[in-house]
Amino acid sequence: MSAAEEVVTEAPAVEAVPKRAMTLGYGTSLVVLAALILTPLFVKNFIIFQMTMVLIYGLAVLALNILTGGSGQFSLGQSAFYAVGAYTSAILMEHANINYALTLPVAGIICFAFGFLFGQPALRLSGVYLALATFALATAMPQLLKLGYFEHWTGGVQGLVVTKPDAPFGLPLSQDMWLYYFTLAITIGIYIASVNLLRSRSGRAFMAIRDNEIAASAMGIDVSLYKTLAFGVSAGITGVAGGLGAIAVQFVAPDGYTITLAISLFLGMVVGGVGWLPGSIVGSAFIIFVPNMAESISKGLSGAVFGVLLFLVIFLVPHGARQVALVAQQLAAKLKKN
Amino acid sequence: MPFKLRTAVLSAAVIAFAASSGSAFAQKKYDTGASDTEIKIGNIIPYSGPASAYGSIGKTEAAYFRMINDRGGINGRKVNFISYDDAYSPPKAVEQVRKLVESDEVLVVFNPLGTPSNTAIQKYLNSKKIPQLFVATGATKWNDAKNFPWTIGWQPSYQSEAHIYAKWLMKEKPDAKIAILYQNDDFGKDYLKGTKDGLGAKASSMIMLEESYEISEPTIDSHIVKIKAANPDVLLIYATPKFAAQTIKKTAELGWKPLQIVTNVSISVGSVMQPAGFENAQGVLSAAYAKDGSDPQWNNDPGMKKWNEFLDKYMPGADKTESALVYGYGAAQTLAKVIEMCGNDLTRANVMKQAASLKNFTPDTLLPGVKINTSATDFAPISQLQMMRFKGQKWELFGEIISGDVLAD
Numbered sequence: 078m079s080a081a082e083e084v085v086t087e088a089p090a091v092e093a094v095p096k097r098a099m100t101l102g103y104g105t106s107l108v109v110l111a112a113l114i115l116t117p118l119f120v121k122n123f124i125i126f127q128m129t130m131v132l133i134y135g136l137a138v139l140a141l142n143i144l145t146g147g148s149g150q151f152s153l154g155q156s157a158f159y160a161v162g163a164y165t166s167a168i169l170m171e172h173a174n175i176n177y178a179l180t181l182p183v184a185g186i187i188c189f190a191f192g193f194l195f196g197q198p199a200l201r202l203s204g205v206y207l208a209l210a211t212f213a214l215a216t217a218m219p220q221l222l223k224l225g226y227f228e229h230w231t232g233g234v235q236g237l238v239v240t241k242p243d244a245p246f247g248l249p250l251s252q253d254m255w256l257y258y259f260t261l262a263i264t265i266g267i268y269i270a271s272v273n274l275l276r277s278r279s280g281r282a283f284m285a286i287r288d289n290e291i292a293a294s295a296m297g298i299d300v301s302l303y304k305t306l307a308f309g310v311s312a313g314i315t316g317v318a319g320g321l322g323a324i325a326v327q328f329v330a331p332d333g334y335t336i337t338l339a340i341s342l343f344l345g346m347v348v349g350g351v352g353w354l355p356g357s358i359v360g361s362a363f364i365i366f367v368p369n370m371a372e373s374i375s376k377g378l379s380g381a382v383f384g385v386l387l388f389l390v391i392f393l394v395p396h397g398a399r400q401v402a403l404v405a406q407q408l409a410a411k412l413k414k415n
Numbered sequence: 416m417p418f419k420l421r422t423a424v425l426s427a428a429v430i431a432f433a434a435s436s437g438s439a440f441a442q443k444k445y446d447t448g449a450s451d452t453e454i455k456i457g458n459i460i461p462y463s464g465p466a467s468a469y470g471s472i473g474k475t476e477a478a479y480f481r482m483i484n485d486r487g488g489i490n491g492r493k494v495n496f497i498s499y500d501d502a503y504s505p506p507k508a509v510e511q512v513r514k515l516v517e518s519d520e521v522l523v524v525f526n527p528l529g530t531p532s533n534t535a536i537q538k539y540l541n542s543k544k545i546p547q548l549f550v551a552t553g554a555t556k557w558n559d560a561k562n563f564p565w566t567i568g569w570q571p572s573y574q575s576e577a578h579i580y581a582k583w584l585m586k587e588k589p590d591a592k593i594a595i596l597y598q599n600d601d602f603g604k605d606y607l608k609g610t611k612d613g614l615g616a617k618a619s620s621m622i623m624l625e626e627s628y629e630i631s632e633p634t635i636d637s638h639i640v641k642i643k644a645a646n647p648d649v650l651l652i653y654a655t656p657k658f659a660a661q662t663i664k665k666t667a668e669l670g671w672k673p674l675q676i677v678t679n680v681s682i683s684v685g686s687v688m689q690p691a692g693f694e695n696a697q698g699v700l701s702a703a704y705a706k707d708g709s710d711p712q713w714n715n716d717p718g719m720k721k722w723n724e725f726l727d728k729y730m731p732g733a734d735k736t737e738s739a740l741v742y743g744y745g746a747a748q749t750l751a752k753v754i755e756m757c758g759n760d761l762t763r764a765n766v767m768k769q770a771a772s773l774k775n776f777t778p779d780t781l782l783p784g785v786k787i788n789t790s791a792t793d794f795a796p797i798s799q800l801q802m803m804r805f806k807g808q809k810w811e812l813f814g815e816i817i818s819g820d821v822l823a824d
Contacts, residue, residue, distance in 0.1 A: 122513075
């Protein structure tokens with residue numbers, strides 16, 4: 078059997094998601110947006126902090142969603158890109174005294190380059206092999222950050238403490254609330270850009286590669302370019318999320334970016350629905366709040382309880398939040414008819 | 416804005432309440448988290464994740480406060496101990512500590528575990544002026560009353576322990592040729608620094624080799640072979656339990672008999688000495704500050720009797736060889752003492768002040784002679800240890816209690 082035949086007979090790694098099903102309708106989007114803008118006015122700072130973290134992890138899950146849901150490539154190495162973004166922001170803020178907002182594009186660009194370069198050798202791999210290669214990246218990252226050569230910059234195992242920014246222009250907002258709206262603005266910007274990317278020529282190329290690589294190249298798509306590009310874009314967005322995470326948590330340390338984080342992000346993507354961008358926020362909420370719920374049920378068995386909850390979700394709604402949204406939509410349509 | 420208004424109303428109510436109650440009970444003072452009937456204590460510890468073995472500390476502390484409450488609480492107030500899982504992840508630690516402070520509204524955060532997690536929450540707690548009491552880590556940086564007046568340590572720091580080894584070596588073996596095997600992270604490097612500082616000017620002549628290993632290495636045999644080739648007569652093993660056991664075993668296999676010292680972190684008979692082989696571990700040295708729960712020499716010790724009774728009643732079935740049970744008991748007892756000393760002035764400032772004025776306090780589980788002392792400038796509660804030697808199947812203490820206070824840089 079030749080290599081080409083093998084690829085053809087292989088079942089597609091990711092189920093094809095039609096382009097239009099990747100986003101929410103206008104009405105629903107506006108309702109969600111209004112909820113995201115108004116809720117912080119009525120809750121405690123701590124909840125605002127948690128919401129900020131949901132947005133930040135949501136961005137990282139979204140990035141993975143573009144890579145896996147869009148171009149059909151797996152990655153268990155997102156924590157590495159997240160770490161690079163976080164350290165870039167932290168080092169620029171603490172050592173070079175650069176404004177926090179300016180560190181984010183730098184983090185994005187560095188991670189884009191990092192992801193693009195990593196995408197080159199990864200081109201030769203697909204499916205589980207690619208997942209393993211990225212897994213190696215995630216395992217290596219915390220140790221690289223501890224290396225003596227970089228210790229002057231990274232602070233070694235001790236990590237770096239980051240100063241939290243105040244609201245600018247004397248706005249009467251608490252630090253947490255300002256950071257939330259700042260994160261929200263960036264999230265909305267990246268979300269809109271991602272939706273547009275997937276609807277564009279490049280997005281169609283991603284999806285063509287995802288659905289059938291050979292057919293895509295026969296149609297004149299530069300497969301290697303678009304595959305590495307998808308890696309780059311995904312890494313870039315993850316880097317921005319990492320930078321925001323460093324600012325929100327006020328601390329970076331190698332132990333914060335272990336393989337557990339990469340798996341959490343992967344989990345968030347599956348729970349949110351692979352290839353369904355709005356699901357990223359749902360997935361991110363899952364990875365933040367469900368462990369807390371599990372802990373409140375049983376402290377000694379929190380891991381087991383989490384496993385059971387996860388199993389239930391995958392068993393009952395294998396397509397994650399997308400499936401729930403679809404069912405809700407059908408119900409709403411039925412009600413309208415009656 | 417509604418939230419502003421709410422805060423204003425709330426604070427007005429609090430001020431009004433404070434004003435009206437002030438005259439009634441003049442001496443009682445409370446901050447958030449304390450009242451006539453209850454004191455809320457927050458805690459974070461890894462119950463899940465790579466360091467989940469430490470979860471037993473949190474469970475012991477919870478059980479200890481259950482016992483205190485069954486006996487009527489502290490000065491008539493019940494302790495409400497709220498402990499969350501941070502999975503040894505700094506971002507999670509920040510989230511959980513903020514939940515404790517802003518949602519559960521605890522009076523203090525007590526015994527949070529791990530150097531990364533504590534570093535992540537230190538700035539936040541200090542800016543909010545909330546005590547970060549008796550942190551469960553051996554890093555030296557917690558003894559820094561000037562820059563972080565709301566953070567205080569508990570156990571001896573790694574550096575002060577290393578100081579003690581250096582002092583002992585200079586006295587007992589002044590012409591020693593020392594090799595140091597250390598873990599390449601903050602834990603190992605703190606020990607390395609403490610040893611060098613302790614040896615002072617003699618460090619360069621006495622230390623002939625420093626060899627580091629990564630925690631990810633499956634075995635450290637090759638390092639031992641390399642060290643043996645340099646032929647030192649003292650081997651300092653600044654390693655975590657698994658690697659300490661491997662080192663002791665490998666040196667014996669090579670038929671090499673240097674004087675070996677292991678850190679206090681790796682003194683467990685069950686998880687270090689036994690796997691290394693009792694016959695190989697004879698004569699290994701270390702230092703301790705707490706009693707060993709499985710050591711029969713404490714069978715008639717009044718403190719350990721209390722500890723045993725507590726475990727039988729409040730944690731039936733617990734594995735008494737686990738050092739976490741000794742640790743959690745001692746830390747919880749120290750906190751109970753501080754709260755008792757606060758009397759009816761349960762403000763955060765007073766809790767901190769009392770925590771920094773412990774004088775010769777001896778929890779049931781510390782070695783005889785080891786005392787907790789703190790002051791406005793000394794935020795390292797335990798800084799004494801006693802040398803011990805492994806003989807037969809247990810540790811034998813010897814020599815004086817040695818003190819080794821180290822300030823943060």
